[in-house]
Amino acid sequence: MRKLTAAAPGEALRLLQITDCHLFADPDGDMYGGCTRRSLVKVLEAARPHLENCHAVLATGDLSQDESEKSYLDFVKLMTPFNRPVLSIPGNHDRSELMRVHLNQGLFQFCGAARGGNWLLVMLSSQNRGRTAGALSEQERERWQELVGQHPDCHVLVCLHHQPVNIGSAWLDGIGLAGADTFMQQVSATSNLRGVVWGHIHQEFESRSAGVHLLAAPSTCHQFVAGQDDFGMHLGRSGYRTLELHPDGRIETQVHWVST
Numbered sequence: 557m558r559k560l561t562a563a564a565p566g567e568a569l570r571l572l573q574i575t576d577c578h579l580f581a582d583p584d585g586d587m588y589g590g591c592t593r594r595s596l597v598k599v600l601e602a603a604r605p606h607l608e609n610c611h612a613v614l615a616t617g618d619l620s621q622d623e624s625e626k627s628y629l630d631f632v633k634l635m636t637p638f639n640r641p642v643l644s645i646p647g648n649h650d651r652s653e654l655m656r657v658h659l660n661q662g663l664f665q666f667c668g669a670a671r672g673g674n675w676l677l678v679m680l681s682s683q684n685r686g687r688t689a690g691a692l693s694e695q696e697r698e699r700w701q702e703l704v705g706q707h708p709d710c711h712v713l714v715c716l717h718h719q720p721v722n723i724g725s726a727w728l729d730g731i732g733l734a735g736a737d738t739f740m741q742q743v744s745a746t747s748n749l750r751g752v753v754w755g756h757i758h759q760e761f762e763s764r765s766a767g768v769h770l771l772a773a774p775s776t777c778h779q780f781v782a783g784q785d786d787f788g789m790h791l792g793r794s795g796y797r798t799l800e801l802h803p804d805g806r807i808e809t810q811v812h813w814v815s816t
């Protein structure tokens with residue numbers, strides 16, 4: 557359990573979500589006509605005031621595109637100067653065993669949990685190795701349940717890579733979280749759960765289910781065209797999300813767009 561430097565009494569826990577960086581071993585690595593490293597650098601530069609002021613970064617998967625060790629070392633190198641805890645989970649493109657080595661020491665934590673003030677952050681792996689769609693193992697489901705049981709005084713935020721609800725885009729809805737209904741049942745059954753955060757869909761998404769915030773952030777590289785049943789991509793528009801978790805359980809959140 558990572559202890560985050562608590563916000564001052566009455567103050568919100570401030571988080572910054574980055575997701576789907578899709579880095580390559582090659583720093584000039586290109587995906588669909590854009591350099592993913594260059595856009596991440598631009599996003600981090602634009603996010604600097606928020607980064608320097610946050611209590612932790614949520615890195616919600618697909619940090620690598622080519623599953624290379626170098627791509628993870630590069631991610632660590634880019635994030636380290638901000639000197640903030642980085643809580644990460646794997647996406648379908650990631651190699652968990654490399655993340656467990658390189659993103660699980662010092663500032664970095666992989667698939668763990670963190671506590672800051674009266675908030676509990678649960679970082680779940682929804683990676684289903686070899687498949688694009690996600691799944692939550694029984695082990696991860698139990699870990700989530702146990703953590704919540706151990707911190708009954710906390711509001712809870714859960715993070716995973718894959719979307720647990722349909723977002724109105726047929727091709728993306730086909731590669732979300734398998735067993736999403738079971739997941740959402742557990743969300744409803746967790747009375748102090750206030751928000752679910754994910755990546756994967758390369759677009760901004762915000763909804764509510766029985767008072768629980770359902771939130772996705774744009775990718776730090778390219779975005780998928782929203783509301784379209786077939787694959788489509790926008791270049792040159794990247795982003796990140798900030799979240800303020802208040803002591804009374806409220807979540808205030810905003811997506812920030814960056815021209816890349």
Ligand SMILES: [Fe+2]
Nearest residue numbers: 618647648756
């Ligand atoms: Fe993904």
